[in-house]
Amino acid sequence: MQNFLEATQKFYDADLKAVDFIGAPEDCRLEINGWVEQQTENKIKDLLKSGTVGPMTRLALVNAIYFKGSWLNRFVEANTKEMPFKLNQNESKPVQMMYQRKKLPFNYMPDYSLRILELPYVREELSMFVLLPDESTDGSDPLLKLEKKLTQKKLDEWTKRDNMDTQSDVVVHLPKFKLEEDYELKEPLGKMGMTDVFSGAKADLSGMNGEGGLFLSTVAHKAFVEVNEEGTEAAAATAGMAFFCMAREEYFRADHPFLFFIRHNKTKSILFFGRFSSPQ
The missing domain is CATH 2.30.39.10 (Alpha-1-antitrypsin, domain 1)
Incomplete structure (x- = not known):
């Protein structure tokens, strides 16, 4: 497990953390939501809804994106x-x-x-x-x-x-607009052919924990865009x-x-x- 944690950080700059879904699923949900909120400057809250994770959860994948860009030519x-x-x-x-x-x-x-x-x-x-x-x-x-x-x-x-x-x-x-949408991606990914990873009988994620028996329980995605x-x-003065x-x-x-x-x-x-x- 430690080797996998180090590899995800080194090559993907991704955080992966072992938590106790069996003993404290609600605490895990709140911890994950807190991390997402911090990473997105408080724009994305409550990514994992109540009841999303439970004692049967083995692995949760969360993906949250927050983007704030400044126009090259701003609107007045x-x-x-x-x-x-x-x-x-x-x-x-x-x-x-x-x-x-x-x-x-x-x-x-x-x-x-x-x-x-x-x-x-x-x-x-x-x-x-x-x-x-x-x-x-x-x-x-x-x-x-x-x-x-x-x-x-x-x-x-x-x-x-x-x-x-x-x-x-x-x-x-x-128009000025603000969009915020959240998605549970298990079903769409399944329709695209990504099914084995969600099956306890078929998933092979032994490279993560060295043992096996690990499968993906939920994939949550949320996006926030504000325009x-x-x-x-910028101002410049040039003679010509x-x-x-x-x-x-x-x-x-x-x-x-x-x-x-x-x-x-x-x-x-x-x-x-x-x-x-x-x-x-």
């Missing part, structure tokens, strides 16, 4: 106004809508009736991409249509910097010549349901992927 708070967010053709809800006009990477895919906007974070290692389908004209759900067509290959192609317009000013309206005006403000012309403008008005994802740009790894379909 004074420009945020209440506007209607259209849930569908007949319903809407008020939302705090942020605004800015900047040169931002933008792409319009006419074959998919889709607008894509990249909002880089400071240092541009990470970016948020917003995928905004055109509004429906026939009563269908454009977001559902988009989700059915999405593949990793398409996302990579659509969001390549070479395929995006970086020269046009983009007039952006984007607002905050960002890093100025030329004026009429700039091309694109419009990105996210006042109806959209998808978003946060990506590590160098590796193309998607850290978060979500949908915003209704203000709280």
